[in-house]
Amino acid sequence: MVRLDIQTVTLRHISMPLLNPFTTSFGTLHEREFIAVEVTDSEGRSGWGESVAFVEPSYNEETLKGNWHLLEKFLIPLLRQAKIGHPSGLADLFSRIRGNRMAKAALETACWDLYAKRQNLPLAAVIGGTKASIEVGVSIGIKSSLEQLLDTIGRRIDDGYKRIKIKIKPGWDIGIVDGVRRKYPDIPLMVDANSAYTLADTEHLRQLDDYRLMMIEQPLAYDDLVDHRELQRQLRTPICLDESIHSADDARKAIELGSCRIINIKTGRVGGLTEAIKLHNLCAERQIPVWCGGMLESGIGRAHNIALSALSNFTLPGDTAASSNYWEEDIVDPMVTMRDGQISVPDGPGIGYGINLERLAKYTLYREQFPV
Numbered sequence: 369m370v371r372l373d374i375q376t377v378t379l380r381h382i383s384m385p386l387l388n389p390f391t392t393s394f395g396t397l398h399e400r401e402f403i404a405v406e407v408t409d410s411e412g413r414s415g416w417g418e419s420v421a422f423v424e425p426s427y428n429e430e431t432l433k434g435n436w437h438l439l440e441k442f443l444i445p446l447l448r449q450a451k452i453g454h455p456s457g458l459a460d461l462f463s464r465i466r467g468n469r470m471a472k473a474a475l476e477t478a479c480w481d482l483y484a485k486r487q488n489l490p491l492a493a494v495i496g497g498t499k500a501s502i503e504v505g506v507s508i509g510i511k512s513s514l515e516q517l518l519d520t521i522g523r524r525i526d527d528g529y530k531r532i533k534i535k536i537k538p539g540w541d542i543g544i545v546d547g548v549r550r551k552y553p554d555i556p557l558m559v560d561a562n563s564a565y566t567l568a569d570t571e572h573l574r575q576l577d578d579y580r581l582m583m584i585e586q587p588l589a590y591d592d593l594v595d596h597r598e599l600q601r602q603l604r605t606p607i608c609l610d611e612s613i614h615s616a617d618d619a620r621k622a623i624e625l626g627s628c629r630i631i632n633i634k635t636g637r638v639g640g641l642t643e644a645i646k647l648h649n650l651c652a653e654r655q656i657p658v659w660c661g662g663m664l665e666s667g668i669g670r671a672h673n674i675a676l677s678a679l680s681n682f683t684l685p686g687d688t689a690a691s692s693n694y695w696e697e698d699i700v701d702p703m704v705t706m707r708d709g710q711i712s713v714p715d716g717p718g719i720g721y722g723i724n725l726e727r728l729a730k731y732t733l734y735r736e737q738f739p740v
């Protein structure tokens with residue numbers, strides 16, 4: 369039987385310049401800083417994971433530096449104490465640490481990659497994925513004018529993306545959606561508010577019902593389920609929850625309350641692949657469609673998103689766009705490419721993309737290795 373065998377964990381603080389600044393209701397990013405996690409076994413294989421926490425606690429409460437602290441002082445020591453044989457045991461091992469799900473997921477996903485590589489199997493196959501390719505859309509940030517947004521949308525449609533998501537916030541919402549629909553009456557379109565509204569905006573948000581949107585993502589507070597329930601009762605457009613769902617149990621509560629009709633799954637937000645799969649299975653049982661969200665990942669996190677999206681209830685196109693949507697050059701070889709709105713699920717071992725160590729070194733600000 370193949371067991372996990374971890375000898376070292378290396379953390380790298382990476383900074384990669386984004387091709388285009390990305391603006392949401394909570395701010396603008398010019399470069400993506402993140403932690404790359406590498407775990408090695410005694411045969412010299414490496415597994416890779418990525419912490420999707422941002423430098424600032426603006427999407428959720430986690431931060432890059434906070435994740436580093438959690439990994440160094442708590443999660444790596446737990447790994448050292450308990451020799452876990454299978455990566456599905458890590459969620460339980462880490463459960464004595466409250467929250468900090470992105471830190472847990474960074475280490476847990478690296479271990480999953482290594483585990484799949486030790487069996488010489490693709491990660492997608494190891495977790496039960498059945499798709500040979502996944503359908504993807506693209507998330508487009510807030511721009512300085514409607515013209516710029518329409519121009520970007522046009523280019524992404526020409527690229528072949530299966531659906532367009534635009535970010536909204538108060539002052540950049542109804543008029544913008546109206547402008548997009550006038551130019552592109554039939555594209556699969558959705559909006560993401562990243563918690564920019566409150567229940568007091570219900571009448572305002574009801575205007576979105578006129579635009580045949582696939583869904584409105586996370587309109588209300590990042591920690592809310594109750595107000596979303598009330599809003600969903602007043603809207604015809606399905607609500608999709610992102611920030612509010614931290615676990616399969618949160619999803620069960622949201623579904624039972626009627627707080628959403630669709631769920632965005634991000635492995636980092638829910639604490640790892642084991643929980644992401646559990647959430648996926650629960651939603652399949654409850655007939656709630658899911659799709660894989662994005663956090664402007666490098667090729668490492670992107671490859672993990674592709675493997676996860678190979679599961680059968682990922683029935684809606686996700687935010688896992690091609691590397692070229694974000695980077696001049698990615699740190700994986702080959703870069704992640706998309707054709708006709710599809711990304712092939714790689715058939716090599718683990719995440720199925722190699723790490724370009726030279727490019728990785730170029731973007732590494734600081735690294736530290738820990739024995740296990």
Ligand SMILES: O=C(O)CCC(=O)c1ccccc1C(=O)O
Nearest residue numbers: 427507562661662663664665687
């Ligand atoms: O292209 C991507 O990776 C998704 C972009 C995106 O929408 C996003 C980017 C940063 C933080 C939060 C979100 C989000 O899905 O809410």
Ligand SMILES: [Mg+2]
Nearest residue numbers: 560585586610
């Ligand atoms: Mg979102």
